[in-house]
Amino acid sequence: MNKGIVMRNLLDRRWFLVSIFVLYLVRAGGQLALADVDFEDLVLPSSDSAAAEVFTSGGAAFFGQTRFDCCWEGWVYSNSALNQDLGLDPGGLFPTNPQFLAQTSTAYLPPNGANTTYAIAVIIDPAVDPVTRMTAPQIPIVLPAGEMVTSVDIANTTWAANNVVNGDAFGGPFGPNDQFTVTIIGESSGLEIGSVDIVLADGMDLLDNWTTVSLVSLSGADTLLFALASTDTSNFGGGTEFLNTPTFFAIDNLLTRPIPEPVAFAMAMAGILCWGVCRRREIQV
Numbered sequence: 001m002n003k004g005i006v007m008r009n010l011l012d013r014r015w016f017l018v019s020i021f022v023l024y025l026v027r028a029g030g031q032l033a034l035a036d037v038d039f040e041d042l043v044l045p046s047s048d049s050a051a052a053e054v055f056t057s058g059g060a061a062f063f064g065q066t067r068f069d070c071c072w073e074g075w076v077y078s079n080s081a082l083n084q085d086l087g088l089d090p091g092g093l094f095p096t097n098p099q100f101l102a103q104t105s106t107a108y109l110p111p112n113g114a115n116t117t118y119a120i121a122v123i124i125d126p127a128v129d130p131v132t133r134m135t136a137p138q139i140p141i142v143l144p145a146g147e148m149v150t151s152v153d154i155a156n157t158t159w160a161a162n163n164v165v166n167g168d169a170f171g172g173p174f175g176p177n178d179q180f181t182v183t184i185i186g187e188s189s190g191l192e193i194g195s196v197d198i199v200l201a202d203g204m205d206l207l208d209n210w211t212t213v214s215l216v217s218l219s220g221a222d223t224l225l226f227a228l229a230s231t232d233t234s235n236f237g238g239g240t241e242f243l244n245t246p247t248f249f250a251i252d253n254l255l256t257r258p259i260p261e262p263v264a265f266a267m268a269m270a271g272i273l274c275w276g277v278c279r280r281r282e283i284q285v
Contacts, residue, residue: 035059035147037254039117042077059144060254062119073124074139079117116252120157121182121226123247127240128233135247137185137225147256148219154182155210156200157248164201164245171232171244176203180230180245184213186221193220200249210252 037058055062055077064074121139129136143149156164164180167173174180180201186193194217200207218224230245 033257034150035144035256037144037256038252039077039119042117044077044079044117057119058254058256059147060256061142063140063142064122067124071124073122075141076120076122077117078120118153118250118252120248120250123226123228126228126243126247128229128243130241132227132229134183134227134229135243137183137227139226141224141254143222143224144256146259148259149186149215149221149224150219150255150257151212151214151216151253152184152251152255153210153212153253154198154200154207155250155252156207157246157250160200160246160248161206161208164206165204170246171234174201174204174232178203178231180232181228182249183227183229184215184218185225185227186215186218187223187225188220189222194218201245212253 035058037060039057041057042055053064053074055075057077062075062077064072064076067073123135123139126135128134160180162168163170163172164174164178165172178201179199182198182200183195184198185195196213196215196217198207198211198213215224226249228243228245228247228249230243232244233241234244235241
């Protein structure tokens, strides 16, 4: 083999290695691209909040239902931010009731600024499981197909924050040993794969703004469920314990990213390897 062929062979090897590196960067960049379920693709009525049995945002599906022939339970989307003592009527749990707007408001401006849309979880049945000390996992979010969850922004609602700080007809204010938490449960094909706990109030230390929570540990989930717990409870007879703290919280900016495709990546690498080998043989001929 003469010197010219040897040089061409070395250059071809370098090109082959550069090709692999470029493919890796392109592939990694695609996997790092985040999708934001931010609810800005939803249209709000004049009441500034809305509910539906199923609504979608950014490819994720949010569910709700009417329970006890009267009351909405599930997800609501809103752009209201009310931080004053609202004097809420605890019985006003109807979407057509003017108090519904106040109950489905956050105490803090959404993370993207004023008048942006976010979602509020509404749990009507606050019964406490005697084993887990939480409400039953419910109000599902079905994640976009082919995406894995990475994080979510979370905040207290106006009603829950007011209950913790000032108290109302049901319970509160919180004492130094009280706590209010939400647990996000990840499921894959109906099986639990993990959970993440977020403290909404610890004594009088209230989660007083939007906070980003990592959900990387739930990246294998296709569905998210939610459960609430509070140390402020009551027993209204029949042996069932109920939360006194309003069972509401707000979320925004649910971030997901594409699930890696190792088989496709391996096939692409094999194709480049085959091209490199064939190219080398051509040079040696």
